[in-house]
Amino acid sequence: MNDIPKTMKALVLKGPNDFEIQEAPTPEPKGDEVLCRVKAVAICGTDPKIIAGKFPGFWPPTFPAVIGHEWAGEVVAVADDLKASEKVAAKYAVGTRVAGEAHKGCGICLNCMTGHYTVCLNYGDNASGHRHYGFTSPGAYAEYIVTSVKSATPLPEGLTYQQGAMLDSAGVALHGVQRGRVTTGDTVLVTGPGAVGQFSFQYSRASGAKFVIVIGRGPRLAFAESMGAIGVDYEKVDDPVAKVMEITGGVGVDCTVECAGTQQAIDWAIKSTRKAGRLVMAGLPTDTINVPWGPMTLAELDILGVRANPNTAAPALALMANGAVTTEGIHTHTFPLDQFAEALATFVERRDGAMKVVLEP
Ligand SMILES: [Zn+2]
Numbered sequence: 046m047n048d049i050p051k052t053m054k055a056l057v058l059k060g061p062n063d064f065e066i067q068e069a070p071t072p073e074p075k076g077d078e079v080l081c082r083v084k085a086v087a088i089c090g091t092d093p094k095i096i097a098g099k100f101p102g103f104w105p106p107t108f109p110a111v112i113g114h115e116w117a118g119e120v121v122a123v124a125d126d127l128k129a130s131e132k133v134a135a136k137y138a139v140g141t142r143v144a145g146e147a148h149k150g151c152g153i154c155l156n157c158m159t160g161h162y163t164v165c166l167n168y169g170d171n172a173s174g175h176r177h178y179g180f181t182s183p184g185a186y187a188e189y190i191v192t193s194v195k196s197a198t199p200l201p202e203g204l205t206y207q208q209g210a211m212l213d214s215a216g217v218a219l220h221g222v223q224r225g226r227v228t229t230g231d232t233v234l235v236t237g238p239g240a241v242g243q244f245s246f247q248y249s250r251a252s253g254a255k256f257v258i259v260i261g262r263g264p265r266l267a268f269a270e271s272m273g274a275i276g277v278d279y280e281k282v283d284d285p286v287a288k289v290m291e292i293t294g295g296v297g298v299d300c301t302v303e304c305a306g307t308q309q310a311i312d313w314a315i316k317s318t319r320k321a322g323r324l325v326m327a328g329l330p331t332d333t334i335n336v337p338w339g340p341m342t343l344a345e346l347d348i349l350g351v352r353a354n355p356n357t358a359a360p361a362l363a364l365m366a367n368g369a370v371t372t373e374g375i376h377t378h379t380f381p382l383d384q385f386a387e388a389l390a391t392f393v394e395r396r397d398g399a400m401k402v403v404l405e406p
């Protein structure tokens with residue numbers, strides 16, 4: 046820790062809609078943690094809601110707080126405990142480039158023990174070992190972050206830190222595609238071509254989908270089409286579901302990955318999935334969505350919830366590194382951390398075609 050400054054620049058959230066760059070103590074790694082120099086951190090769709098104070102007392106539990114969780118950076122210090130194992134110490138040695146993950150399970154509850162650590166039964170209980178970086182634990186809108194090595198995956202050679210910062214969106218998409226059991230020859234529909242939707246299309250294709258239909262509109266749909274998706278523009282066709290049925294010979298798709306979270310998109314998703322098909326809920330719906338449970342039950346649809354990106358970091362990055370999946374056109378804007386307000390507005394207002402906006406602290 047010799048050449049690491051005692052304080053760092055951090056974007057401190059002082060209260061709802063109230064943030065500024067401040068000097069904060071540089072955190073120290075303990076137990077299974079490393080200290081990383083944050084090189085790139087992307088704005089998540091959840092961040093503007095946290096900043097606006099939409100989850101009082103929960104995300105963050107208290108103010109002031111440092112949020113941000115879609116990051117990549119370089120290991121600059123390793124906790125003493127980790128050095129006890131030569132193998133572990135070598136994997137996370139100083140200088141290792143890593144991409145971060147927001148969730149770190151407690152490691153001892155039933156869900157963690159069975160790999161479902163993003164739905165840890167000790168969620169939010171820091172004493173149990175659970176961490177949700179950038180939500181209930183300090184995050185990455187700062188020069189440095191302390192993270193468990195469980196939530197830091199070495200970046201494959203050839204990937205940049207900016208690409209590493211796409212891991213959250215990419216990993217959510219891959220988790221959804223895996224939940225939907227997309228396999229060779231499947232027909233897939235993606236509703237909502239934001240970052241998670243674009244990656245869902247790309248990972249479905251990489252998983253062997255025969256074709257992927259995307260329902261959307263505007264430049265985001267045009268981008269998915271330019272990448273090889275079959276676009277259905279809901280502003281231009283009378284009935285997007287009829288279009289999906291036409292493309293699939295009246296059957297519907299094997300798997301739908303819903304990434305919009307809106308009533309309209311969820312209706313299309315349900316009606317476009319074939320009987321006994323899979324419906325993956327990768328967008329976060331509001332509590333007031335009406336769902337036609339009767340027809341869904343009789344169609345024997347499998348409904349699969351998605352919470353973040355468990356166990357997908359290594360394969361998600363591997364497919365970026367071998368070119369099967371690209372972040373190009375998804376990561377659209379980059380700002381220095383001290384222009385956070387500008388970056389946030391660019392992201393929220395989708396200025397100039399913004400999809401993923403990256404900060405470089
Ligand atoms: Zn995120």
Ligand SMILES: [Zn+2]
Pocket residue numbers: 150151152153154155156157158162164165166167
């Ligand atoms: Zn747990």
